[in-house]
Amino acid sequence: MEVATKALSFAGAKEGEEFEYKHCLIGGAAIDATGKPLPDETLETAKASDAVLLAAIGGYKWDTLPSAQRPERGLLAIRAGLNAFANLRPAIVPRQLADSSPLKRELVEGVDILIVRELVGGIYFGQPRGFGTNEKGERIGYNTDVYSEPEVERIARVAFEAARKRGKRLCSVEKSNVLEVSQLWKEVVIRVGKDYPDVELSHMYIDNAAMQLLRNPKYFDVIVTGNIFGDILSDEASMLAGSLGLLPSASISGSGPGIYEPVHGSAPDIAGKDVANPLAMVLSAAMMCRYDLAIPKVADRLEAAVNAVLDAGLRTGDIYKEGQAGTRLVKCSEMGAELMKHL
Amino acid sequence: MEVATKALSFAGAKEGEEFEYKHCLIGGAAIDATGKPLPDETLETAKASDAVLLAAIGGYKWDTLPSAQRPERGLLAIRAGLNAFANLRPAIVPRQLADSSPLKRELVEGVDILIVRELVGGIYFGQPRGFGTNEKGERIGYNTDVYSEPEVERIARVAFEAARKRGKRLCSVEKSNVLEVSQLWKEVVIRVGKDYPDVELSHMYIDNAAMQLLRNPKYFDVIVTGNIFGDILSDEASMLAGSLGLLPSASISGSGPGIYEPVHGSAPDIAGKDVANPLAMVLSAAMMCRYDLAIPKVADRLEAAVNAVLDAGLRTGDIYKEGQAGTRLVKCSEMGAELMKHL
Numbered sequence: 276m277e278v279a280t281k282a283l284s285f286a287g288a289k290e291g292e293e294f295e296y297k298h299c300l301i302g303g304a305a306i307d308a309t310g311k312p313l314p315d316e317t318l319e320t321a322k323a324s325d326a327v328l329l330a331a332i333g334g335y336k337w338d339t340l341p342s343a344q345r346p347e348r349g350l351l352a353i354r355a356g357l358n359a360f361a362n363l364r365p366a367i368v369p370r371q372l373a374d375s376s377p378l379k380r381e382l383v384e385g386v387d388i389l390i391v392r393e394l395v396g397g398i399y400f401g402q403p404r405g406f407g408t409n410e411k412g413e414r415i416g417y418n419t420d421v422y423s424e425p426e427v428e429r430i431a432r433v434a435f436e437a438a439r440k441r442g443k444r445l446c447s448v449e450k451s452n453v454l455e456v457s458q459l460w461k462e463v464v465i466r467v468g469k470d471y472p473d474v475e476l477s478h479m480y481i482d483n484a485a486m487q488l489l490r491n492p493k494y495f496d497v498i499v500t501g502n503i504f505g506d507i508l509s510d511e512a513s514m515l516a517g518s519l520g521l522l523p524s525a526s527i528s529g530s531g532p533g534i535y536e537p538v539h540g541s542a543p544d545i546a547g548k549d550v551a552n553p554l555a556m557v558l559s560a561a562m563m564c565r566y567d568l569a570i571p572k573v574a575d576r577l578e579a580a581v582n583a584v585l586d587a588g589l590r591t592g593d594i595y596k597e598g599q600a601g602t603r604l605v606k607c608s609e610m611g612a613e614l615m616k617h618l
Numbered sequence: 619m620e621v622a623t624k625a626l627s628f629a630g631a632k633e634g635e636e637f638e639y640k641h642c643l644i645g646g647a648a649i650d651a652t653g654k655p656l657p658d659e660t661l662e663t664a665k666a667s668d669a670v671l672l673a674a675i676g677g678y679k680w681d682t683l684p685s686a687q688r689p690e691r692g693l694l695a696i697r698a699g700l701n702a703f704a705n706l707r708p709a710i711v712p713r714q715l716a717d718s719s720p721l722k723r724e725l726v727e728g729v730d731i732l733i734v735r736e737l738v739g740g741i742y743f744g745q746p747r748g749f750g751t752n753e754k755g756e757r758i759g760y761n762t763d764v765y766s767e768p769e770v771e772r773i774a775r776v777a778f779e780a781a782r783k784r785g786k787r788l789c790s791v792e793k794s795n796v797l798e799v800s801q802l803w804k805e806v807v808i809r810v811g812k813d814y815p816d817v818e819l820s821h822m823y824i825d826n827a828a829m830q831l832l833r834n835p836k837y838f839d840v841i842v843t844g845n846i847f848g849d850i851l852s853d854e855a856s857m858l859a860g861s862l863g864l865l866p867s868a869s870i871s872g873s874g875p876g877i878y879e880p881v882h883g884s885a886p887d888i889a890g891k892d893v894a895n896p897l898a899m900v901l902s903a904a905m906m907c908r909y910d911l912a913i914p915k916v917a918d919r920l921e922a923a924v925n926a927v928l929d930a931g932l933r934t935g936d937i938y939k940e941g942q943a944g945t946r947l948v949k950c951s952e953m954g955a956e957l958m959k960h961l
């Protein structure tokens with residue numbers, strides 16, 4: 276976060292833009308300070324802001340708390356609280372890193388997928404949910420996966436609009452051969468698609484999509500899917516790039532402020548060692564400039580600087596591979612300093 | 619199926635075993651003949667058999683039927699009808715094919731994962747389900763993801779027993795940071811694990827598992843997970859081998875007959891062209907001999923013959939890669955004929 280805000284302010288200044296930061300607590304740090312994973316003050320401040328830049332939220336320390344008090348709850352609550360229903364997760368394989376992928380280079384080179392995940396509905400929030408007993412008197416745990424027509428329609432529109440600005444191909448992923456919630460999803464997506472005759476719409480079952488992402492990732496342009504399937508597919512897709520360290524995400528509501536955060540988590544195993552990759556956070560700030568703040572020139576500057584440090588061969592541990600000519604292992608702080616030079 | 623039953627009879631004869639086959643309809647063929655995806659006669663015959671060898675069930679022709687009458691319903695109904703709750707899906711990368719994988723050879727060589735998927739519960743069968751309206755009067759589609767303690771316990775036992783006979787490591791996959799159904803799952807798995815102190819138990823969120831399968835597939839020995847997560851993970855894992863054409867599966871109940879079927883579907887695009895890979899079906903027959911029929915020597919013969927044809931360089935289209943020395947593209951019938959020679 277420190278690298279990202281510094282880079283953001285500097286890139287902004289070059290374009291005559293100034294940022295005012297309010298630092299708020301969420302997740303583990305908020306639990307320690309206030310007992311709550313999302314203090315009211317944080318949500319109120321977020322609502323009153325133009326956009327939210329979010330770092331990661333968990334750690335071993337809070338892993339044993341009862342689930343209602345865990346860091347993750349703060350994340351879910353701020354998404355819901357800001358109605359940030361559209362989670363945009365690009366899965367791009369930067370040409371400098373095509374060799375870091377577990378997949379063969381020829382399969383991933385040039386991959387550029389945008390996953391549009393519904394973020395405030397589905398099984399993450401569906402009611403009823405909880406624990407109980409069934410008719411045999413056995414204890415059960417249960418959740419409800421549910422979507423309404425307007426919920427599907429608004430996320431479908433975001434996805435079609437995004438596809439229109441890119442490769443004009445949209446793949447809707449569900450499990451309509453088994454689930455009614457997916458049948459409704461598919462029906463609504465098809466209906467919305469009538470308004471976008473220029474976008475080629477296809478449909479894929481989630482199991483097949485998990486397979487095709489590996490078999491032929493270049494098939495995909497934009498993917499639209501529900502909350503849990505999007506959670507799974509976007510993490511799988513992130514591996515095409517070989518590392519989470521470069522992947523930003525945007526969660527937007529269309530009206531209020533959006534949430535911009537790296538796809539990676541808090542990585543408690545390396546916390547405080549100055550070895551994390553700051554670039555996903557920087558690229559999240561760039562997405563924020565592009566979407567909510569509508570200052571694309573600042574985004575361009577940030578993205579160009581990220582490209583430049585990668586071109587210069589700088590690699591944090593997560594993307595470093597021994598023996599690759601022209602690359603050099605650096606710490607988080609050094610990556611940040613070099614980034615500032617390029618900015 | 620023709621190749622598999624021929625090979626089975628022949629391998630059986632060598633060991634003094636004879637098979638009596640009853641051919642029944644299910645899926646698309648059953649819909650055409652009887653209007654139902656699982657005719658009563660099929661289920662009755664299956665129940666009265668020692669085991670069920672099942673080919674694939676769908677095709678374009680039936681894709682536009684209302685969902686309650688589609689081929690998939692027959693598959694779900696026979697699984698439930700036989701209470702085949704434990705779906706075992708090996709994801710093995712045969713050394714002859716390590717180069718066909720989309721993943722780099724060094725990552726997949728030697729991978730040997732067994733996915734144990736709960737098959738007759740979870741969101742596939744949970745009630746209530748259907749369509750309705752919410753309190754705002756909007757149309758909704760919904761499903762219930764639910765597990766009871768005994769359901770989790772029995773699948774956990776199958777998985778621990780399997781792990782005990784293999785690498786002694788079991789990874790339970792769920793989404794307990796968000797879902798109550800997963801919290802119950804995890805709690806029960808931990809409890810059952812007390813009976814298996816020799817098996818190392820770990821827990822992973824589904825999104826992370828989808829990632830780790832690519833990052834470090836050799837980490838996994840046995841995976842146990844619910845119905846929908848197992849559907850997704852097993853298809854993803856099948857890609858480690860580069861093709862579905864070699865992957866068998868077993869769905870067992872512990873008491874009645876199990877269901878043995880290839881992981882691949884009906885592939886309507888190549889039906890009738892004599893180009894399908896028969897080996898997954900043959901390996902499914904081998905699993906049947908090993909589990910339900912308890913004639914492991916017949917299984918050994920079938921598996922050795924499959925190994926031999928692969929060693930001899932025979933490749934159907936799905937596993938053929940141009941320019942690989944010592945390999946030859948063959949049709950389904952030729953693969954079958956060579957297999958018989960090796961048997």
Ligand SMILES: CC(C)[C@H](C(=O)O)[C@@H](O)C(=O)O
Binds near residue numbers: 795
């Ligand atoms: C931490 C967790 C609740 C979260 C999710 O499942 O949405 C994370 O996996 C993500 O994808 O942002």
Ligand SMILES: CC(C)[C@H](C(=O)O)[C@@H](O)C(=O)O
Binds near residue numbers: 690
């Ligand atoms: C065809 C479909 C209903 C089935 C499933 O989802 O279980 C298939 O994908 C499988 O994995 O066997």
